[in-house]
Amino acid sequence: MDEGSGAVEARRSDAHDVGPFMRAAVTMSGARRGFLIVGRGNELTVAAMGDTSSVALSSGRLGTFDIDEATVREVVSTGRGRTRHSIVCLPIALPDSNDGAIYLEMPDGAAPARVEDLEWLATAFSAAAIANNFHGQIGTAHAAARAADDSRLGWDMIPALAWIGAPDGGFEDGNKQWFEYTGLTRETAVGFGFVSAFHPDDVDKVIKVWTDLCTSAKPGGVEARMLRHDGEARWFVLRAVPLLDDDGNVIRWYGVNTDIDELKRIEFELAQSQLVMAVAQRIIETGTWSWDMATDVFTCSPECASIVGLDANEITFETLSARVHPDDREMVAEAHQRALQGEELNVEHRFLLPDGTVKFIHARGRLILDEVQSPRAYIGTIADVTETRLAEEKIQSSLEDAQRAQASLAEAQKLSHVGSYRIKPSKREVVWSEETYNIYGFDTSIALSFEMISERVHPSDREMVAAVSDRGLRERQPWEIEHRLLLPDGSIRYVHCVTRVETNPEEEPEVFGAIIDITERVKSEEALQKAQADIVRMNRLTAMGAVTVSIAHEMNQPLMAIVTNAATCLSWLDRDVPDVAEAKLAAERLVEEGKRAGDVLLNVRSMARNSGPSMDMVDIGEVISHVLRMLRTEFRIRQIDVFVSVSTGIPAIRGDKVQLQQVLLNLMLNAAEAIGANDGARRIDLTAEADGSRSVVVRVEDTGEGIDPIASERIFEAFFSTKQQGTGMGLAISKSIISAHSGTLSARPRAGGGAVFEFSIPFAGESR
The missing domain is CATH 3.30.565.10 (Histidine kinase-like ATPase, C-terminal domain)
Structure with a gap:
């Protein structure tokens, strides 16, 4: 073949590959038109442009077509796609160390659809360009052999199990990682022999999904276990993208199988953590709920459903609001409204069960904002405090008859961990019930003084307690306060004080109050918060993908070195008089870095196996x-x-x-x-x-x-x-x-x- 005919065949090869790809990209995204841009050095040119009906090869500059050059250069230099201002720009790898991009213009500010499929399509086209030697390196037998070696190296450098399929779904070829992992040869895998690489329990599922994809000629995927050459089964996500001709027929399938075994393990651990969380909620009688404001989906834990006496499928924000006691609805609605404006929800109210029973519920919650500070979700907890609330009401009632029912009051206080006291500030007299002595850790035989009581208040809370009590006495108004006690053994107790001020016959103030030991409730709330934090941490681990992060982190340096040495080698060979010696040195360094990259992958895999x-x-x-x-x-x-x-x-x-x-x-x-x-x-x-x-x-x-x-x-x-x-x-x-x-x-x-x-x-x- 002479040089002229070789150039013609190269152009035909380009058009054969570019046309289906361009039409598929425009159709899949819903774009008005698309451009294939090729970078050679610092120069960017439009190699092809087209829409759903036609594709034309070109060689014009970006300014001729009103293309955002800054976005294209960012995508080509970083290798990461960008979506902005009705533009989708994705990177494409080409042979000869050239980088390119697919640039799609969306109509009238429309958002691009199926960006993930577009990314897979770009990956497939990159693999096809490398495998098919996109720029038509046709010449001497030596050049053809070198092009084949370069394309195979690029194929083998994909950090996953990559493969090529025939239009009927049969296996044609795979990269080095595919064959090394499965232990199969190309002869045994070609056609439908590749099915033996899957776990027997997953074969039927894989065949069904693969058959559906081949029939519909649409991209898709499935999760399944693949058998390694040593018999170990690991989970992979299988993704396939078709390359179509002008009539929409499949020319070839391109696929990538990504290891997600670690992700599956994390999902299992998360499920275990959620089970522990559910048991903890039952123990502390506290349920959790969330309202996704973007999707208007309300979810609640089993304990939450048990507390409100409704089936989980029946629970919505509206059904819960309808069950609030009529006398408390306005208060609860105002509290929720303040929470939706940024305040923390903290409200206690009555709740009517379907059978007419009344419960007292303590609801807490907060608004979750997204990255632009817009409301994203509303989450919270509800605790059944019926017993506590009834005990408080009983204590309040008992205080009015304290002198007539001291014996029964003392027993009730002991059962409910609530003590009572009476203080005459003018005479500095203090009268405590037995349970109050127990809560403060004093012996009942000791005569109490104001100084002794103050010393038991936690040092960090003393100023606050003094200020609240002084104001209540001065204004003759009741007060409530929660604070900590520091006992002699170093332990801390949490107490809730409910106090009222009366005027005795001498017109002097007299303080009556109850003190409730809420230490266990506070510890329960802290345990709930810790359990919630554990769930948030597990969700973050799942989203990040530990295996992917490790490989990306460790492979960055050798891959950059490979690119640099490959460019150097080509530079020496592109001279008028190729410097073969320097090119050989660069190629040797390229091989060295390639081996190092392979060693890095082996090391990451070894660490994953704890070897x-x-x-x-x-x-x-x-x-x-x-x-x-x-x-x-x-x-x-x-x-x-x-x-x-x-x-x-x-x-x-x-x-x-x-x-x-x-x-x-x-x-x-x-x-x-x-x-x-x-x-x-x-x-x-x-x-x-x-x-x-x-x-x-x-x-x-x-x-x-x-x-x-x-x-x-x-x-x-x-x-x-x-x-x-x-x-x-x-x-x-x-x-x-x-x-x-x-x-x-x-x-x-x-x-x-x-x-x-x-x-x-x-x-x-x-x-x-």
Whole structure:
């Protein structure tokens, strides 16, 4: 084939791949038209444009078509899609280290539909472009072989089990990860032999979903277990996207299977936590409820349904409001209205059960706002306080007949943990019931004084109690107050005081009151709050996806190095006189970084299985040198000075070289980020020295913002981060790696400002 005919065939190949993709993207999003944009270096050009009916190849500039160039450059540079101002722009990977984007214009401010499917379609097209050598590298046999190697490498670098299917649903090919995980060969998997890779209990489900997708020619997916080559079954989410021709027929299927086994485990643990929460609610007779204001869906716990005496399916905000006692409805409605305006709901009222029984309910709640401070949900708790309220009413009644029924009152007080007292302030006389003595922890034989009583009030509450009581006496008005008591053994009790002021025949004030021990109720409320916090934490773990976060965090550096070396190699080869020697060096570095990326994936998988690292003799100086080479440009851009001190003659250690590079790389990047916009010294000190004859110590010191004392105890916990965009996985992974090497990793503030991170690993027992 001559050069001219090769170019024609390349253009035809481009049109064959681009046309179905462009039409599918426009149709799927509901856009007016779409553009395929290709970036070569710093130059962006429109490679194709089209709508649902036609697609035309092009080579114009972005300004010609009124395209938002800033958005396109952001998407191409970051590799993340953007949706703004009726525009959808998604990244596309192309061969020859070129990056591109699909740019869709929505009509009349319409919001794009099925963005997730668009992202999968873009991923499928990227894989197709790489696999089909999109730009038509047709020439010598050597160039064709190199193109095949490059496309296969790009296919194998997808961090998931990727595969290609025929129009009828048969298996055609998979990437390296697919075959390594399943242990199948292409010969055994081709056609419908791939079904043997699924757990026997899930085969029927997978076949049904796959058959439905092939029949409808629509994207979709399913969750199922896949059998690893060693027989272990793990959960995966299977996602498939079709590439269609002009008539809507399937040309090919592209799919990606993502490991969600860890997510499934977390979901199981969450279900267990919810069960514990339900048992706790039954014990403390407190239920929870929530109202999703966006969907108008009301949900409540089983204990909540039991308290109000209604079936959970019958409970709505309206049905609960209708059951409030008629005399309390206005009060409750006002309390809810204030809560919907931002105040905390805290109201006690009567509730009519379907059988006519009256309960006293204590409702608490608060409004939840979304990221733009708009009301998102209304959540709260209800507690059955009927017994407490009836006891309080009984005590109030008993106080009026205290002199006539002291014996029965004392017994009632003992049963309900409520004491009574009478105080004559002018004569400083105090008369307490037996239960009040018990609550305050005094012996009944002791004559009480104002000073003794005041000393039992918690020091932090004394000023408040004194102010409330003084005002009540001065204004001759009743008062109620909750405060703490500090007993001699150091224990704390919570009490609720109900007091009224009477005038005796001498026209002097006389105080009558009741004191209720509410310690158990307060502890129950604290237990409920802790249980709710545990549920919130489990939801956050589920949403983040631990496996995905770990892999993304650890793969970033080797992938960036691969891209850089690949670009360097192409640059040397694109010269008028290709510099083969330099290109070979760049290619060797590319292979090295590819192996490192593979090792990182193996290490992450090993950590997920709690297996140990791959141990070998390691020179800590080589680890430091390799990391510094990778970060040289990063430190130059950030204008950070790095001072390195490596002692001579440090014996070798036994360890996993790649994992140790991961740890040091993470500590150095954390130090650089901590320095940030520091106007003072911008310096990192990296030291490696022997700690006697026992271990090697590597120390990273920075002049950044230092360590928050409050956060210092949690910085090595998974998902805890003090950075706004942090994942909270870096230090947790680093600590697990060092622990697997029988070492220690610690952090402390640096004298003069900044932080010091240090790890030590025992020597191997013999020196190089």
